Amino acid sequence: MTALAEVPAAVDLIRLSDPDITPAELAAVERVLRTPNLAAGAVTEAFEEAFAAYLGRRHAVAVASGTLGLLMALRAHGIGPGQEVILSPYGFRETQHAVSLSGARPVFADIDYWAGTLAPDKVAVRITPDTRAIVAANTNGHPAAWAGLRDLANRHGLVLIEDSTEAIGSRYQGGLVGTFGDTAVFDFSQPSALCCGEGGMVVTDDVDVAMALRRQCRHRLAERTSVVVGGTPPYQAALSDLASALGLAQLRRLDEILEKRRGVQHLYFKYLQSFEGIKDPYVGPDVTEVNWFLYQVHLGTRFSRSSRDAIVDDLRLAEVEAAAFGQPLHLQRHYFDLGYRRGDYFVTEKVADRAIALPFHTHLSEDQIAHIVETMKDASVNVGAGAAIY
Numbered sequence: 001m002t003a004l005a006e007v008p009a010a011v012d013l014i015r016l017s018d019p020d021i022t023p024a025e026l027a028a029v030e031r032v033l034r035t036p037n038l039a040a041g042a043v044t045e046a047f048e049e050a051f052a053a054y055l056g057r058r059h060a061v062a063v064a065s066g067t068l069g070l071l072m073a074l075r076a077h078g079i080g081p082g083q084e085v086i087l088s089p090y091g092f093r094e095t096q097h098a099v100s101l102s103g104a105r106p107v108f109a110d111i112d113y114w115a116g117t118l119a120p121d122k123v124a125v126r127i128t129p130d131t132r133a134i135v136a137a138n139t140n141g142h143p144a145a146w147a148g149l150r151d152l153a154n155r156h157g158l159v160l161i162e163d164s165t166e167a168i169g170s171r172y173q174g175g176l177v178g179t180f181g182d183t184a185v186f187d188f189s190q191p192s193a194l195c196c197g198e199g200g201m202v203v204t205d206d207v208d209v210a211m212a213l214r215r216q217c218r219h220r221l222a223e224r225t226s227v228v229v230g231g232t233p234p235y236q237a238a239l240s241d242l243a244s245a246l247g248l249a250q251l252r253r254l255d256e257i258l259e260k261r262r263g264v265q266h267l268y269f270k271y272l273q274s275f276e277g278i279k280d281p282y283v284g285p286d287v288t289e290v291n292w293f294l295y296q297v298h299l300g301t302r303f304s305r306s307s308r309d310a311i312v313d314d315l316r317l318a319e320v321e322a323a324a325f326g327q328p329l330h331l332q333r334h335y336f337d338l339g340y341r342r343g344d345y346f347v348t349e350k351v352a353d354r355a356i357a358l359p360f361h362t363h364l365s366e367d368q369i370a371h372i373v374e375t376m377k378d379a380s381v382n383v384g385a386g387a388a389i390y
Contacts, residue, residue, distance in 0.1 A: 017191030040238035059210035062239035066165035066187030070098035076212035120148030133159040138167035171288035196247035295360040307383035314379035325355035
C-alpha cells in the first residue's frame with residue numbers, strides 16, 4: 001500500500017481513518033499511567049491472553065508492529081537466507097518487507113482479480129525445492145482462499161503464515177481470520193478497527209514457535225534488571241502496558257466497533273449503487289463475513305491510473321482524505337533490484353492502477369458519505385467516466 005500523503009489540518013476535513021476512542025479507553029490508559037510500570041508487564045500479558053482467547057488459539061505474543069511480528073514468525077519457523085517465501089505483491093508493504101529482512105527471498109504470485117488475495121493456483125506454479133513458506137494476506141479485510149492454500153501447504157510441506165495485518169473480525173467458512181495459518185500476524189496501527197497507536201500480535205498453537213517468539217521479542221522480566229546477557233538477543237519489540245491497555249479496551253469493544261463500521265459500509269453501498277463507473281468491494285462465495293480495513297472501490301477499465309490519481313486529487317480538494325490503495329511491491333525499488341519488472345503480475349497491476357481507498361471509520365455521517373460519493377461522481381466526469389467494464 002502506498003504511503004499516504006500529508007494532508008493539512010482542516011476543520012471540515014473528512015479523514016481517511018479516525019480511531020473509535022471512548023471513555024473506556026481513556027480510563028484504561030489512565031489506570032496504567034497511575035502505576036509505576038509503563039513497559040511491557042501484567043497488562044500486556046492480559047492483552048495477550050484475551051486476544052488468544054478471542055481467536056481460540058493457544059498462544060499470543062504482543063509485538064511492536066506487524067512487520068516485526070512477521071519477521072519473528074519467519075525466524076521462529078526457521079526461515080531465513082537461502083530459502084524462498086511466496087507472497088502477494090499486493091498489500092501492506094511494511095509487513096511484506098519482513099520477508100526480505102529475514103534474509104529469505106520474496107517470490108511473488110499474482111492475486112485473484114475480484115478478492116485481491118493470493119490465488120492458490122498461481123502460488124502452485126511458483127513452488128520450488130527452495131520454497132519454505134507461504135505468506136497469504138487477508139487483503140483489506142477480505143479473507144484469502146484458505147482451503148486451497150492449506151491444501152498446497154500440506155501437500156508440499158510448507159509453513160502457512162496468515163497475514164491479518166489488514167483484517168480483524170472477518171470470517172472464512174465460519175472461522176475467524178487469524179485461525180487458518182500455522183502462525184498469524186495482526187497489526188493495530190491506524191486504520192485498523194482495533195487501534196492502539198502502533199503494535200501487533202502474533203498467534204500460534206505451537207508451543208515451540210510461541211517460545212521462540214517470546215525469546216525474540218523481549219528479555220524476560222528477571223533479565224531486565226541484570227547486565228548479564230540473556231539466552232537469546234531479542235529485538236526488544238515488546239508492546240508496552242500503555243499501548244496494551246488501549247488495545248485490551250478496544251478488544252472488549254470490538255464487536256461494537258465492527259458493527260458501527262458495518263453501518264458506514266451500508267451507507268456507502270446505498271450511495272454507490274447509482275455510480276456506474278465503479279464496483280464496490282467484492283465478497284467471495286466462501287467468505288462468511290468481511291470487516292473492511294478501508295472502504296476500497298475499483299474503477300472500471302476505461303479509467304487509467306492517471307485518471308484514478310486525478311479523482312483522488314479532486315477528493316482532497318473537496319476536503320476528503322482519500323488515497324490510491326496500492327503500489328505493487330514488485331514495482332518498488334527494493335524488489336525492482338531483485339529483478340522484478342512491470343508486466344510480471346498483470347492482475348495485481350490492473351487492480352492497483354484503479355483502486356481508491358475512501359474514508360472509513362465510525363465517525364462518518366450519512367451527509368459526509370453522500371458528499372464523498374458525489375465528489376467522486378463529479379471527478380469521474382472530469383476525467384471521462386466510461387461504462388462499468390471490469
